[in-house]
Amino acid sequence: MKNSRRWALRGVVLLYVGVLVGLPVLFLVLKAFSHGLGAFFAEITRPEALSALKLSLEVAAVAVPVNTVIGVGAAILVTRHHFAGKRFLDTIFDVPVAISPVIIGVALVLAYSRIGWFGAPLATWGIRVLFTPLGIALATMAVSLPYVLRSIVPVLLEIGTDQEQAARTLGAGRLRVFWHVTLPSIRWAVMYGVTLTLARTLGEFGAVLVVSGNISGVTQTLPIYIFDSWDQRFDVLGSYAGALVLALMSTLVLAVLALLRRRERKLSVDLA
Amino acid sequence: MSISLKHLTKHYNTTAAVDDVSAEIAHGSLTAVLGPSGSGKSTLLKLISGLESPDEGTVVIDGDDVTKLDPRYRDIGFCFQHYAPFRHMNVAKNVGFGLKVRKRSAKEIDARVRELLALVKLEHKAKSYPAQLSGGERQRMALARALAIEPRVLLLDEPFGALDAVVRAELRVWLKELHTQLQVTTVLVTHDQQEAMEVADQLIVMRSGRVVQSGHPLALYERPSSSFVHEFLGPTTIFAGEVIRPHDLELVSIYEGTHKGRITRIVLLGFEAHVTVELSEGTTTWIQLSRNELSKLGLRVALLVGVRRRGDLDD
């Protein structure tokens, strides 16, 4: 490629990404610490902020393992077995990501709250979904559904069944094959999917907003807290501080993702 | 269009893939560049085509120094080992690509494509896509595509390497016939010495980036300049302290042979047989002979035999 053309393309791309992504990030960092480190820490240690963080982490502690197990199970089912409706199953996983989180929130409310289908029967068992952490958990599980599955499926397809069949001819039972052969080979892909799920879980906003009712100290996750700070209380600094904490967590996630991607590349090169 | 290569050198990192290579390729000839993996033969071809540029040396095609010229303008046709088909175009569009780039009229392109498809016997596949063709058909398409632009020189980089043995043999014959018909200067890179011997009228043997010997295939086979060439171009075995071709030995009775030994193994390979003999002095040699000879001599394992050079008489 001609040198001038290469530089032109490079320039356009760097400018675009720099303005679109770099600028906001830089700005966030500057703004969060604009009133000094002390004010930053004061903000993030407020009781409402801390309880929001706690709720976010608790929800993640439920949503991530559940979606991981489901994702791994479904991946194996989809890649190693044939049954009617396989395609349908596969497509359902993509639905929550393809539609607006607000719609998911509305759908959950219309299914499980008192104005919906199962709200009344559930209430008689003492289960309330709207305005509760349970509802938030459901919403979060829904929006972070397919990440583990989508990370694993291509890997499972690529490595094929050869290793598993070899293990079976050597006498291993199916469970042993799964635990000692299949799982280790998708280790990195699972981690990648878990990381994505975690990121989505911590950051989910729209669906949770609809389901939670935004009750401070009870049903506020960290993203809701950030929104609330800005929108309702005009607490700009509080908002920035919370946003930065979340952003830092996301950056950590990003770093892990990048590391995992490099690991995976190295692994696939070794196998080639 | 003759090709003249002078002192071509190309380094990758610190190793010289091509090291001071000079060669003359006659107009209209079919030259095979033969060598083991890593000998630099593919790199040499890329240098001729312009897909790589040399660190030193010149490439002259038909009197024009093209060393600094982009491959687009060198008027060469190039065929790759894995055919490099344009997957989203059908066979006709693939073959016509070079002409489309040269802005020929649709009518002209159509006529030429039809002509070439008839030449490579792919007329019935004109509307098919590469994914629907067999390996051999894909390579024939690639050849037609390269020939469409009427190149001065045709370069083939291990063109039959990815095909199975039967198809390979067929295409070898077909290529030779095509070359006789078209008389385009052709350079073929291969690691298969049988292919080179069968098809080429000039052979260049390379090793570790250098030319080891070049000339007519039979001349190299019968008068190799080094043991490497000797062993690379055909089977060899050691007898009476020297390296010799197994078919230059014959099996006779113990009294007639210059050396005696015991047959340890007989392998039957279709038309020919390989007989391994452990000689009395401890060394092992093998003899290549036809099945007829084998059955006439009535040989079996553990038999004591005499071995001598063919054409050797006891006098």
Added chain:
Amino acid sequence: MSPAPSSWRRWPSRLSLPLLAGGGGALIVSYLSLIVLIPIAALVSHGLSVSVRTNGTGLEFWRWHVSIGLGAFWRAVTAVGARKAIWLSLWLSLSVASINAVMGVAIAWVLVRDRFIGKGLLEASIDLPFALPTIVAGVVLLALYGADSPIHVDLFETWMGLMMALLFVTLPFSVRAVQPVLASLDPEIEAAARTLGAGGVRTFFLVVLPSLWPAVLGGFGLAFARAIGEFGSISLIAGGIGRTTTASNYVYNLTQGFLWNDAASVSTALLLISLFVLISTGVWSRKYQRRTL
């Protein structure tokens, strides 16, 4: 004395697979129903005012009478606010997906084929909009492009502001859809085009781009679906109800007003649009893939 495996030892493992797979499958299906199928069904049912009357006993479903109230649906969807919001979301998403389709290819090209100091930073920053929570993006984008902007632009309550947010959020989809395909392109094909006389630009448009096309379409579909549903990052910069209310914002406003059925109706409409786009880009890209593989 040969230790032939006794048939009874083989029996459990042959049976355990169907049990395991069946049990696992049932679990997965139940989970999916709980989380996705039932809620979506409830949504569509409320949105289209589906009501089921059972004549006779409940189990005789050939006697069920299902009625769909399209009237209410239509009214909700064609309300002035809804129409404007849906239209806004549609053209915004189409524009954003298109812009990022082009830029996605350019960025993927630089990431795959170019080499320079700091390329790693570029690579990582592509993932940032994906990993960043939408509300964080919303806060930052508003602060950067809003009324008190340090770079002296005011995109609060403007379409441009919405576009900046959507371009930010959909960037990773467009790039990552194309990047792996570009990376695995056979270099021999471009070399072949070169030997046949094509220069850089021609080779790109005649040979490279057609191979990338299925991936570009796929990326377009993903970016569009994401953009049309995006909420968190644009909710702040969109400001109050007005010209910059997108479809998801409109639905949210309806829920705040407890107009759940209307919210369901508009949501159903949006759902259908998203599904339509996803399916059609999927079909298109698969058609191309079949030919080029």
